[in-house]
Amino acid sequence: MHKKCYSCAYFKDYYFKTNCRFMMSGSGYCSNQNKKISRHSTCPQFKRRAEKPINSAAVFEELEDTLTRLNGIKTILEEHEEF
Secondary structure, eight states: OOEEGGGBTTEEEEEEEOSSSEEEEEEEEETTTTEEEETTOEETTOOBOOOOOOOHHHHHHHHHHHHHHHHHHHHHHHHHHHO
């Protein structure tokens, strides 16, 4: 079964610049075939992209900060209910 090129390790998307952001062009470069191809093409040499590792320390730090903020909001709401 052939997979779509947009999720292949050999494929790099082409982008173009608009006024305030970059948009995907719908095509890109395949370093395995050495040519421009559509991102929805298929290829027998498909190789899945490696997952990017998640920095768990940063995730836990952000969760702790969010929990602190939520507890602050909870305290304010509880004080407001007393009045």
